[in-house]
Amino acid sequence: MDKLIEQFSLGLFFWQLILFVALVLLLKKFAWKPILNAVNDREEGILKALDEAENARKEMQNLTADNERILKEARVERDAMLKEAREMKDSMITEAKSEAHAQATKVIDQAKATIESEKHAAITEIKNQVAELSLEIAEKVMRNELSDKNKQIKLVEDMLKEVKL
């Protein structure tokens, strides 16, 4: 220890301290700061690039998923459209059928009604004609018959019998 203190050189200590502090400051300005900044920037750049790559990958995945989804949707839509068309067709056919049926029924009904009314008219006319004819016949018969009293009575009686029928 004695030897150490004896060997201690104030001058060397002084120079070492001054030079070393100067070296720290100079290196800080000219070397360490630029180097550490460059290294930091590079590391950040690498991290960013990795991040971006990851994002791109995710986006790519999203895009693919989107595409698939859109395709699926399109397919569903197409199916739906086809189904709808089919349904429309069916419904149209059904509607047409029912309408036609209704129309036909109506026509038939009308025809029936016309036939009925025609029939009535015809019957009425026939009745009228029959009545006229009968009256004419009756007139003729009457003229013929009324010439004889007995015959008249008999006729009235017959007629009365007939009426009962």
Add this chain to the structure above:
Amino acid sequence: MYKINLLKTLTFLFFAITISVGATNNTDQTSSAEQESPVKNLKIEIKEYINHHLLDSYDFTFFSYTNDAGEHKYVSAPLPVILIDNGLKIFSSSKFHHGESVAEVDGDYYVVYHNKIYKTDALGTIESDEAHHATNEKPMDFSITKNVVFIIFVGLFMLLIFSRMANSYKNNPMPKGIGRLFEPLILFIRNDIAIPNIGEKHYRKYMSYLLTVFFFIWIINLLGLTPLGVNVTNNIAVTLALALVTYFITTFSGNKNYWKHVFWMPDVPWPMKIILAPIELLGTFIKPFSLMIRLYANITAGHIVMMSIIGLMFVFKNWIGSSLSFGLALALALLELLVAALQAYIFTMLSALYFGSAVEEHDHH
């Protein structure tokens, strides 16, 4: 950590040996060295060399040799000596002639004695007390020594490398060239030292210090292992300066919670609070102190052991011993490479841990 402990044990053993050997031989080195056997002489020379190598010096010596005429020649570059002694005095260290002569500056005389500059007279007399400590006046010494030059060199080297690395990021997000080596280390300090210890919220403002201290200690330790490099971190003054910076950063960034834990520990009975306060307060000083000693001791130990083993090659002077020493020195050199990085890591790690305790907010125990 086991290896470090082993190294420490080795070092302490070695210290014990050198000190005991030194104590017996210190008094009359020159006279006894001439009389003793050449092996003894060599041992002393190695010890002197190691001691000398570990110390700072006023000139940048590349190597030294002894020429044919027996003169000791140095191949070195002189460095400026800066003294504050009745005003600022700046002169070249070549005036000392490697500590062999007295330097005269503006009428004052200075001499290097045991690696320190003392004020003296024209003849260079050194007065000493009983304990062989020089009692001459010591001027304030702010010299640009070998270590200071090396610190400046490493600082410039780091500035160059890392500012170039920072520039390469301007037009390219990926590291280029040397950045490929350093970026993982920077990220390691950020992700495994700063963030876990300080927390995601506060770590940014400490990054500059942690990165600088890590690379400074690591690079200077590694260069200290090279043949022409200077071992700087084995100076207690250097490690003290580093530890002091950690201490001040910790102290000034300490929040309410930190000081509360130091002076008035929550959730313990009040007598304990009174007992704990001085202990905790002392702890705040001991932490950086341990940083200082750890770095200093590990690096010094490594160098002493390594040079001793290299010295053993010359002591043995035979095939088996010298080659064994060589193998051992090689293994130790590899271990020292690890220690260089490990010490930088430990210093940074513990600094981050102390900063983390200073800014910790939540109250859990």
